[in-house]
Amino acid sequence: xxxxxxxxxxxxxxxxxxxxxxxxxxxxxxxxxxxxxxxxxxxxxxxxxxxxxxxxxxxxxxxxxxxxxxxxxxxxxxxxxxxxxxxxxxxxxxxxxxxxxxxxxxxxxxxxxxxxxxxxxxxxxxxxxxxxxxxxxxxxxxxxxxxxxxxxxxxxxxxxxxxxxxxxxxxxxxxxxxxxxxxxxxxxxxxxxxxxxxxxxxxxxxxxxxxxxxxxxxxxxxxxxxxxxxxxxxxxxxxxxxxxxxxxxxxxxxxxxxxxxxxxxxxxxxxxxxxxxxxxxxxxxxxxxxxxxxxxxxxxxxxxxxxxxxxxxxxxxxxxxxxxxxxxxxxxxxxxxxxxxxxxxxxxxxxxxxxxxxxxxxxxxxxxxxxxxxxxxxxxxxxxxxxxxxxxxxxxxxxxxxxxxxxxxxxxxxxxxxxxxxxxxxxxxxxxxxxxxxxxxxxxxxxxxxxxxxxxxxxxxxxxxxxxxxxxxxxxxxxxxxxxxxxxxxxxxxxxxxxxxxxxxxxxxxxxxxxxxxxxxxxxxxxxx
Amino acid sequence: xxxxxxxxxxxxxxxxxxxxxxxxxxxxxxxxxxxxxxxxxxxxxxxxxxxxxxxxxxxxxxxxxxxxxxxxxxxxxxxxxxxxxxxxxxxxxxxxxxxxxxxxxxxxxxxxxxxxxxxxxxxxxxxxxxxxxxxxxxxxxxxxxxxxxxxxxxxxxxxxxxxxxxxxxxxxxxxxxxxxxxxxxxxxxxxxxxxxxxxxxxxxxxxxxxxxxxxxxxxxxxxxxxxxxxxxxxxxxxxxxxxxxxxxxxxxxxxxxxxxxxxxxxxxxxxxxxxxxxxxxxxxxxxxxxxxxxxxxxxxxxxxxxxxxxxxxxxxxxxxxxxxxxxxxxxxxxxxxxxxxxxxx
Numbered sequence: 001x002x003x004x005x006x007x008x009x010x011x012x013x014x015x016x017x018x019x020x021x022x023x024x025x026x027x028x029x030x031x032x033x034x035x036x037x038x039x040x041x042x043x044x045x046x047x048x049x050x051x052x053x054x055x056x057x058x059x060x061x062x063x064x065x066x067x068x069x070x071x072x073x074x075x076x077x078x079x080x081x082x083x084x085x086x087x088x089x090x091x092x093x094x095x096x097x098x099x100x101x102x103x104x105x106x107x108x109x110x111x112x113x114x115x116x117x118x119x120x121x122x123x124x125x126x127x128x129x130x131x132x133x134x135x136x137x138x139x140x141x142x143x144x145x146x147x148x149x150x151x152x153x154x155x156x157x158x159x160x161x162x163x164x165x166x167x168x169x170x171x172x173x174x175x176x177x178x179x180x181x182x183x184x185x186x187x188x189x190x191x192x193x194x195x196x197x198x199x200x201x202x203x204x205x206x207x208x209x210x211x212x213x214x215x216x217x218x219x220x221x222x223x224x225x226x227x228x229x230x231x232x233x234x235x236x237x238x239x240x241x242x243x244x245x246x247x248x249x250x251x252x253x254x255x256x257x258x259x260x261x262x263x264x265x266x267x268x269x270x271x272x273x274x275x276x277x278x279x280x281x282x283x284x285x286x287x288x289x290x291x292x293x294x295x296x297x298x299x300x301x302x303x304x305x306x307x308x309x310x311x312x313x314x315x316x317x318x319x320x321x322x323x324x325x326x327x328x329x330x331x332x333x334x335x336x337x338x339x340x341x342x343x344x345x346x347x348x349x350x351x352x353x354x355x356x357x358x359x360x361x362x363x364x365x366x367x368x369x370x371x372x373x374x375x376x377x378x379x380x381x382x383x384x385x386x387x388x389x390x391x392x393x394x395x396x397x398x399x400x401x402x403x404x405x406x407x408x409x410x411x412x413x414x415x416x417x418x419x420x421x422x423x424x425x426x427x428x429x430x431x432x433x434x435x436x437x438x439x440x441x442x443x444x445x446x447x448x449x450x451x452x453x454x455x456x457x458x459x460x461x462x463x464x465x466x467x468x469x470x471x472x473x474x475x476x477x478x479x480x481x482x483x484x485x486x487x488x489x490x491x492x493x494x495x496x497x498x499x500x501x502x503x504x505x506x507x508x509x510x511x512x513x514x515x516x517x518x519x520x521x522x523x524x525x526x527x528x529x
Numbered sequence: 530x531x532x533x534x535x536x537x538x539x540x541x542x543x544x545x546x547x548x549x550x551x552x553x554x555x556x557x558x559x560x561x562x563x564x565x566x567x568x569x570x571x572x573x574x575x576x577x578x579x580x581x582x583x584x585x586x587x588x589x590x591x592x593x594x595x596x597x598x599x600x601x602x603x604x605x606x607x608x609x610x611x612x613x614x615x616x617x618x619x620x621x622x623x624x625x626x627x628x629x630x631x632x633x634x635x636x637x638x639x640x641x642x643x644x645x646x647x648x649x650x651x652x653x654x655x656x657x658x659x660x661x662x663x664x665x666x667x668x669x670x671x672x673x674x675x676x677x678x679x680x681x682x683x684x685x686x687x688x689x690x691x692x693x694x695x696x697x698x699x700x701x702x703x704x705x706x707x708x709x710x711x712x713x714x715x716x717x718x719x720x721x722x723x724x725x726x727x728x729x730x731x732x733x734x735x736x737x738x739x740x741x742x743x744x745x746x747x748x749x750x751x752x753x754x755x756x757x758x759x760x761x762x763x764x765x766x767x768x769x770x771x772x773x774x775x776x777x778x779x780x781x782x783x784x785x786x787x788x789x790x791x792x793x794x795x796x797x798x799x800x801x802x803x804x805x806x807x808x809x810x811x812x813x814x815x816x817x818x819x820x821x822x823x824x825x826x827x828x829x830x831x832x833x834x835x836x837x838x839x840x841x842x843x844x845x846x847x848x849x850x851x852x853x854x855x856x857x858x859x860x861x862x863x864x865x866x867x868x869x870x871x872x873x874x
Contacts (some may be wrong), residue, residue, distance in 0.1 A: 012793070013798060013799060014798060015796075015798075035798060065667060068837075070836075071666075071833065071836075071837055074666070074833045075667055075668045076535030078666060078830075079668055079788055079790070081790070084788070088669075088670070089667045089786070240696060417790075420790065421791070422788060423794070460669060
């Protein structure tokens with residue numbers, strides 16, 4: 001465990017990419033193959049199943065530290081991270097341990113069907129032989145969520161350094177739903193397995209938001225323009241009469257979308273389509289919330305299928321007749337995609353329509369009408385671009401519409417987690433309904449660290465009431481909130497639900513009384529809902 | 530009438546008509562230590578420890594200040610005042626107040642580990658103890674300072690071997706001198722920011738030995754700096770002052786660095802947990818040793834700390850003061866630049 005704890009500390013101590021890759025590569029070169037595999041799993045957010053509840057962990061930590069539970073809870077709120085809070089309050093260790101990362105993980109996993117007494121004994125015994133950093137990591141293994149600023153890309157680069165394998169090959173082999181139980185380090189990285197090959201998706205190509213004047217992109221004729229749909233980016237794979245649907249989060253979601261089942265038999269030799277999974281009815285997309293509700297359900301009911309049927313809005317063709325098509329220029333891929341979609345002739349597979357235009361100016365005017373098409377703006381793709389992997393600048397751009405905005409009053413504040421622990425960063429906002437303030441949205445992004453600090457000071461000095469970690473504050477601060485869409489909601493007191501609300505800016509120039517009202521919000525609902 | 534009242538001007542001893550660390554202008558002020566939230570501008574007369582005197586004069590200019598020795602009894606209207614070392618920074622004191630057999634102690638800020646330059650804190654028996662609790666939560670437990678200095682020395686040596694300049698941030702009064710006193714000065718040359726250099730000079734006049742340092746003026750070149758250690762207040766590192774340093778490693782030395790979130794938010798490469806305040810154990814031990822039955826918590830995590838002391842059978846109360854605790858991390862950046870905002874680290 002020491003090696004892994006050291007790695008964690010090294011990664012935590014730097015923000016420099018090269019230093020992180022160096023630390024990781026060094027670790028991968030040294031660690032045992034079991035530890036390597038588990039480290040890769042943890043950094044890919046594949047943590048072992050939780051075998052001990054956090055309630056039990058809190059109770060035992062407080063008891064070991066000889067603290068009343070309420071005091072531990074208060075401390076935890078300040079730290080903002082349970083694994084760290086536990087590591088900080090525990091008494092000094094009595095010994096040390098030479099067990100490896102994998103050994104500790106196996107110990108944690110072996111607790112699955114044990115009694116609480118056995119769990120307790122195992123966990124407290126572990127705490128007594130681990131140092132602070134090791135305890136923190138150990139607790140993280142139980143509670144999950146290794147956020148240490150290591151992206152998949154970064155890990156892939158480090159593995160390439162340590163193994164000498166090609167980065168792109170590693171990226172592709174790491175995709176999908178492997179678990180450390182079903183594979184080994186050697187098999188995962190060095191072996192090509194036929195059944196994996198069948199279901200394996202391609203890494204998605206992602207675009208950055210356009211941050212420059214579109215005219216600087218050259219002639220508009222060089223670009224393919226599509227609408228930017230608001231659903232779930234997905235990849236539909238048809239190989240040897242099998243169908244696989246992957247979401248962008250690298251989750252295999254085939255069984256969530258029976259609408260695509262009939263595609264399985266359509267192309268015997270293999271076709272892979274990149275597109276957007278959208279709830280769709282009578283020629284129009286439905287609100288994203290409906291899709292979210294459908295995915296959230298454990299069992300897919302007949303009613304859900306009727307309320308929110310889905311389609312795949314096809315963007316791109318990555319494989320045709322079993323051949324990797326990604327290095328063909330977009331124009332060629334599009335031509336083939338059109339042919340494929342027409343040939344299948346299935347209601348659940350639609351071709352993403354192109355937006356024709358004469359010049360950038362006209363295109364910009366059209367873009368502003370996106371909301372009427374239930375879209376978020378445009379996607380700009382260079383016609384001669386190959387299909388790259390990951391987020392890359394240059395050939396593909398998101399050109400989104402400006403968000404909707406509203407001025408709202410801060411009502412409640414809560415401390416953040418992780419990097420933002422100890423700062424009040426999560427706020428609840430309200431608008432006026434007559435003389436009352438009605439909460440309607442929560443937001444926690446969009447401000448600078450400096451502003452968060454300033455607001456934290458305000459919150460501490462203007463707390464009216466406390467509800468656990470939540471503080472009711474004097475309704476005084478006004479923020480301009482931005483959001484992508486607005487929907488009617490029966491679950492919220494205000495009657496509306498916003499899509500992706502965030503703080504655009506702090507309106508220091510406005511008094512609380514100058515914030516918008518529920519009438520304004522309902523007006524937006526009528527216009528855009 | 531209680532021996533000490535909490536008035537809008539500050540802590541007030543009515544029987545002697547004096548204040549302790551007042552935040553509004555008063556006639557006579559007893560000062561625990563030189564930090565700006567305790568020693569404020571505008572009083573007619575200041576009384577503080579001998580070591581504090583040059584510090585306060587340096588910060589507040591031409592003031593009427595009287596120095597007393599630790600342990601020396603000062604009598605005002607029959608009320609006896611005695612200053613004892615608080616271990617917080619050079620010259621810091623706890624103030625014992627005795628009148629008609631009743632004893633109160635005002636802790637000011639304190640730490641229980643002896644840093645070699647700030648005097649040795651020892652608890653004083655009293656009926657009522659007015660204490661800080663900046664780090665009054667069980668998550669704040671310090672490791673012995675030598676372990677921290679070993680880490681700092683190792684960080685500096687490693688940087689030096691790579692030709693990297695080590696920049697260590699700490700408040701110009703207190704932390705900077707503690708770092709200098711604890712660090713292995715034989716590793717290489719130590720440069721200081723102007724605010725630190727001036728404060729060092731003042732503190733040396735109080736008879737406190739510090740290792741030799743060089744003022745980091747405009748003439749010092751990047752080449753000379755490579756591998757050296759620079760001690761600077763937090764604020765300076767965001768200014769253009771630092772831009773010319775070449776390859777640097779930036780570190781923060783503060784009790785707040787105990788939490789991973791604060792370390793990462795600080796934007797420094799390293800965070801060393803080194804505080805001039807008592808940790809959780811220190812606060813608890815000190816309070817127990819005073820034998821006080823009534824405890825006032827003035828700044829820090831006061832509400833939680835009060836509840837904890839109550840559960841241990843003490844009569845604990847929270848008192849609102851203008852002393853900074855919880856916010857000092859946020860404020861230290863600005864105060865080291867302007868020296869206007871209070872800070873205790």
